[in-house]
Amino acid sequence: MNPKRPTDYLAHLRHDVPAGIVVFLVALPLCLGVALASGAPLLAGLVTGLIGGLVVTWASGSQLSVSGPAAGLTVIVLGSIEKLGSYPAFLYSVVVAGLMQVVLGWLRAGVIGAYFPAAVIKGMLAAIGLILILKQIPHAVGYDADYEGDEAFTQNDAHTTFSELAYSLDALCPGAMVVSLGAILVMRLWETGWFKRNPVLSLVPGPLAAVAWGIGFNLYSRDHAPGFAIPPEHLVSLPGFHGVQGFLQQLAPPDFGQWDNPEAYTVALTLALVASLESLLSLEAVDKLDPWKRVAPTDRELRAQGLGNILSGLLGGLPMTSVIVRSSANVVAGGRTKVASFVHGLLLLLSVLWLPAYLNLIPLACLAAILILTGYKLARPRLFVALYRKGISQFAPFLVTLVAILLTDLLEGIAIGMVCGMFYVIRANFHAAITLTRDGHHYLLRLHKDVSFLNKAPLRDVLGRIGDGGYVIVDGGRAQFIDQDILETLADFVVAARDRNITVEYKHLDGQSGVVTAAGTRPAPTDAQAPLGNRRRRG
Template sequence: MKSQMDYYLKNLGQDVPASIVVFLVALPLCLGIALASGAPLFSGVIAGVIGGLVVAWASGSQLSVSGPAAGLTVIVFNAIEALGSFNGFLFSLVLAGGLQMLLGFLQAGLIGAFFPAAVIKGMLAAIGLILIIKQTPHATGYDASFDGDESYMQETAESSFFELLEALEGISLGATLVSGVALIILVIWDAPAIRRINWLRLVPGPLLAVVWGVLFNLWAVENAPAWAISERHLVALPDLGSLANFVGQLRFPDWSSVSNPKVYSVAVTLAIIASLETLLSLEAVDKLDPHKRVAPTNRELKAQGLGNLLSGLVGGLPLTAVIVRSSANINAGGQTRISCFLHGVLLLVSVLFFAEYLNKIPLACLAAILLQTGFKLAKPHLFIEFYRKGWNQFLPFVITVAAILLTDLLQGIAIGMAAGIFFVLRANFHEAITLTQHGQNYLLRMHKDVSFLNKALLRRHLSSIPDDSDLLIDGTKALFIDQDIQEAIADFLQAAPDRNVMVELQGFNVDNVAPGSGH
């Protein structure tokens, strides 16, 4: 224990500055993700605090940062709408946390390996497109149907598309200018020329975007009221001032929702998607870690489950391990879990004592940050990349994106998984057996495992062998040849002499197979 404490103290000089950078990145993201989720802004900060104070110590990763994730915004928004209240959603989150912990104890940390990369990338791209569609009204200051609770969005991106068109007709000049300049700042700050300057890398782009928005609006209120952003389009956190007031703002689960069957489907969806996003982020963080430490996946599921259970109990958003904040932590020189813990402390202090200043942040700034996040998830290069990989990768990717946009996240992923499995089987079907020709000589080669699924392909190849030819059937590369395949070959061997086809088997035999049973 002492050596571990010494290790943390030894790296404190790097972890403290890194925690400040992570805090500055996390604060606008916590608020922005709550905004996109149609949840109270305070809930995003609560999730960030729990991610720092609790999950940082429960996790086995030294560098991973946990908090509310953009990838869950669609689920949260739709769940709140379906369940009828945020408190009902909190009950689902408590159940989801318990389910994640159970997955950890059941050693399900390898679950992420069973989802094709095309489906996962398709899910993230669809989430990116939905973020872009649903954040445009905030970026333009759309006022036509704004109720003060982000309820202007419908359940799916399809219907939200029409809201987007309306938002472009109801533009507020001040909000549009703020979000437009904020986007320019974020793009410039991501440019390689800026990233190469070490001291500039320590200043997060989202912080600059927020500072710009606050300063512009303060100036506009005094000097150009027509360009000022109204209070309904500013962050609205309660001014707490003390820990007692903080506790008074907590929201609690609606336990009466236990009889609502939708609660359980939401809980399962949250547990699966949050676990997947966590495991994918954890894998990415391990690759970025300069010390090449590998975090235990099952422990991570337990830690995230504990975090979500606590977040649900006190009114927070779902949380996962998040790659944006984790990579900011690594880039800023973070070495241990102390940097993540301290970022949670800073989040707590900021809402306790500085809410007055946070409430000056225009929602258009947060929308710009989420628009950039959405673009990164769904950038055109990603579609081009999958197109170049071939139809077996491109079609499951596009089908997943389209299915999520037209239905919901869970149904879309299920459709994408079905498409992914189909193309895997299709590829295996065509690659398992090949037939090549050289004059009157034919080579039929079996690759890897050859199962009953390949029987139709085998028969098609065998039926294409002309009379008066020589055929070599090579099974040396096949690790397994199914009984059905052997029977089909035995049938062909019995009929081959009548067609003057000379057949040679290599790497296997069918002596113990009864001809005729393969029909």
């Protein structure tokens, strides 16, 4: 398959359209929830989702990434609106942030996304999966204190997600529990071989069948089993906009009078940097989830996100990023090309204009079940087992990233995971730069790649393992760079070796070779030889 050819978009409609429906069902409450948590109008979240699906989809180079309002920006948005004094003033910063992202894309700043280790990215995905599960369980049992789409482990009132889980046990809604458990069962059955082979049922996505189950059960319960009917506060609540004209009238333009306000540019810079980093991390994660392992161009993604934020700010929307929850739902639902994301944006538009009354029949427990199953697939137990088997250098950064994201937030957790990952990289380089091979009383000490002053301590440790009376060959032929500190450490060893009856032969240390015998004598140096201690690093 070559997804870049236009004909491929038509060839995969049978996969992309159902996946787009699933992404729409996931994105709808998230758009509303993020707007609510950001202190912005509910319409703002929907506008951002629309632009992400209808415009950024085609500007981006990714086939599977989905863009929209990000829960990771809610704290920044809420604080920025308060700092600037009004939502229109904040919208001006969103427009400027988009312009900054376009410039970053032209400056090829997207390369930074390639410097995040795979273990850290997998830790991020697993953490998001666990957060989805933990945060959606209360919604699944009918406890909706947090907004749908909240991805923060620690609450504003200093309680944690575990506290919310405990509170939810005292506010169980029987109907919501039946709907969520039934929805999970429906989606699991839809993944079995019999359903996949059925020519009719295979055309219907499992999450869509789960939503149909939830609506049907609730409508039946209202008339025949009131005790299991789900109260209105546990259903999707989408405001009506009375057609295209009503929708356009509620769009809030930015306040361009902020052009001389320094705070507006500080907020814009913060939004541009954080949104760009979140988008690049999400893009890297989606590339790893892609069954075809396609690699999206990061610079183009920055420009696409910049375009999206410019339009979003102009039309009254929230800042956007490439979002991993909706993107992973797209992958899990079987999406193959950009069409899936475009369908999700188109459905958001249609739902806003003409379908709010029907969408408001959907129980939140249904949507919670979809997200719980998506979270499980991101944090499967076999992922933990696979990374554990790869060794501590892979498992530790993965686990540290996961725990750090749970206890802090996405960006802080990634930063902590990167520090852990760098520790193991440096540790591995220490061992890889210097090797010692022993055969009886003969030793071969090899210097590999770049050997800097950071390798001085490991070198001293290796030299300390050489026994008295040994014959040591120090070979620097494979090193591209040898620091002067390393040469001085070797020179000190040569001097001390005479007292231990050790003969040292050195080769290719800055192009020099020679032998220092145990008695302290050496062959007369030639033009290609010089005392070790006087040698300079390779240029």
